[in-house]
Amino acid sequence: MATLAGWHVELEFSEEGHRTSAAALLRLQDGNELKARGYAMRHPSDLGQLRVGEEIAGARALMDLASQLLDKAHGEIDEASGRQSRPLTH
Numbered sequence: 692m693a694t695l696a697g698w699h700v701e702l703e704f705s706e707e708g709h710r711t712s713a714a715a716l717l718r719l720q721d722g723n724e725l726k727a728r729g730y731a732m733r734h735p736s737d738l739g740q741l742r743v744g745e746e747i748a749g750a751r752a753l754m755d756l757a758s759q760l761l762d763k764a765h766g767e768i769d770e771a772s773g774r775q776s777r778p779l780t781h
Contacts, residue, residue, distance in 0.1 A: 696720055702752065704745045709733040711744030715752040723763070727755035 701716040713729040729751030731744040761777075768776040 700753070700756070702749050704748065706741060706744065709735060711741070711748045713745065713748035713752040715749075715756050717756055717760070725756055725759045725763070727752045727759060729753070729755060 698717060698719070703714045705712050709732055711731045711733070713731075715727045715729070717725045719725070729748040731747035731751070733739070733744055765777045
């Protein structure tokens with residue numbers, strides 16, 4: 692099977708105190724870029740596990756990115772078809 696497209700998602704993480712932040716970037720072949728952020732907060736009594744904070748913050752950023760991508764796709768369907776392709780609420 693031939694590959695039709697390839698996407699690369701960039702994720703960058705930063706930690707400040709008990710808060711881990713993730714920034715996600717997806718560059719699409721149509722020239723659009725989608726950007727998203729995700730956060731995780733560590734309770735002061737929790738062990739300092741940076742990887743876990745990255746996983747949670749990264750997952751939240753990717754969920755935001757997925758939602759934006761669905762909205763973009765449905766907008767394109769709506770524009771091409773002249774009708775609403777999805778309910779207004781997610």
